[in-house]
Amino acid sequence: MEPLTVALPKGRLLAPAADLFQRLGWPCELGNGTRQLQITETRESDGASDGISHELRFLLVKPGDVPVYVEYGAADLGIAGQDTLWESGRDVYQPLELGFGRCRLVLAGTPAQRDRDFRLAAGLRVATKDPRQTRAYFQRNGLSVEVIPLSGSIELAPLVGLADLVVDVVETGRTLRENGLVELEEIATCQAVLIVNRVSHRLRLDEVRGLLARLNAELAGNAKT
């Protein structure tokens, strides 16, 4: 049978995701100086018969594409940030929070916006990489705004008059700070999660369960140290 395929996200989540699989015995060498986008790797056997295949195929894809690969079954499993997953709206099984990639989705603006109470302003424009969550947030709060979807450098938008506010993920807070912006409200907290294709979860249950059990044990062991 084909090895299970795991879609890994390029960018910030790649190193901790690769580290997790390395701790389970796979070299996980994608993104490590190579331009290869897929690689099949074999894990050293430790004699345990837990249903996990010793082979896994890893794919390296853009973070926002991980849920797409997994929903369509091009990958059986993937690692994605919850913010990316919510934004994708893709229908995948999410059995495991991974405890890394913690960040917060926040509404931010200039200090003047904070002092003025942005809720009172009309015709606000909000720049974001997360338009679905941004629209949902403002709808929940009964505010009508124009959402401007961008694909990066969100914090620039208020500085050049493109938008009044931004909705973006904050990890250390450094990007907001260095661009003179302040947090106005927290919208959600996020972390990396393992996602599984729903058909793979049914048809390859033993393998998926075996891998999940290993990942769980590794994460639990790591949490204790």
Ligand code: PRP
């Ligand atoms: C993300 C996010 C913020 C920044 C937050 O951008 O959109 O800009 O990281 O991180 P911090 O709180 O640690 O400063 P990313 O680095 O992914 O680049 P991008 O703007 O090109 O999307």
